[in-house]
Amino acid sequence: MRFYKSFLTVIALLGFISCEEVVDIDLEESEPKLVVEASIIWIKGTDGNRQEIRLSTTSPFYEEELRPVTNAIIAVTSENGSRYEFIHDENGIYLNEEFQPILDLEYELELNYNDQVYTATESFESVPGIDYVEQLDGGGFAGDEIEIKAFYTDPANQENYYLFKFTDDDVFLELYEDEFTDGNQIFGYFSNEDIEQGDVISIQMEGISREYYDYMFVLRSQVGTNQGGPFETMPAVVRGNIVNETNQDNFPFGYFRLSESDSITYTVE
Secondary structure (H helix, E strand, O other): OOOEOOOOOOOOOOOOOOOOOOOOOOOOOOOOOEEEEEEEEEEOOOOOOOEEEEEEEOOOOOOOOOEEOOOOEEEEEEOOOOEEEEEEEEOOEEEEOOOOOOOOOEEEEEEEEOOEEEEEEEEEEOOOOOOEEEEEEEEOOOOOEEEEEEEEEOOOOOOOEEEEEEEOOOEEEEEEEOOOOOOOEEEEEEEEOOOOOOOEEEEEEEEEOHHHHHHHHHHHHHHHHOOOOOOOOOOOOOOOOOEEOOOOOOOOEEEEEEEEEEEEEEEOO
16 A cells, blocks of 8 residues: 555656657647645644645646646635635745644635636544554565554544555555554554665654545555556546536646644664
8 A cells, every 4th residue: 555645646658769760749738727735734742823735737748847826815714714814925835824723623625716716625634643663674575674563543433544654765655444443553554675774764644534535545546556558548537625616627636635643753773
């Protein structure tokens, strides 16, 4: 259950290149779509006041970078009536430094861009926290990997969904749900043949909704299974929970979510 962190994955078509001829492929360009990275994260032990939302648009096929959006109007409103406006800072990043996170409360995102209104609604999900980290040498299928386990205690008698982020040189994501582990102590798992003694691994655990779990599960499946030849069928578009109220056909990419988070740093022994 591992894949590199990404909201959008671009699969490049590989041309056949000889010493005598270069083939240019004429690709049809579609209209740019809005990309919304709206993850409100409240780290345990902090006030959670400073939050950011990042906006960009998709770019033509041969461009690697997304294009930042700098002229949108963004607000997040809680079900108790508190309204938080996000103001553009730089490079498509919008900030609010007075956000008041409240667990289990419902929040609505409203975004205005190019005379179109986008909305999404999500509840603020809690997380139990990381109890401790355990290391096991000789792990993996070949017995040559170091395994890292981050233990946590799942709250009983309720559905819970979690996202783990293990950061070494890259970011690896793991998804968990508690259908068969309700109320038990269980662990988030990470192993990599490149882990060595002295490496510092950042572990972040986030509570997520069932809907976001399903979204990330599909996204991971698309990324993980699309490893065939250069002319294999492109993966299906993975749509998030953000709706274009003005023109539903012009849907955006990305997701609006609110998650409590716990984190720990572990040094490999």
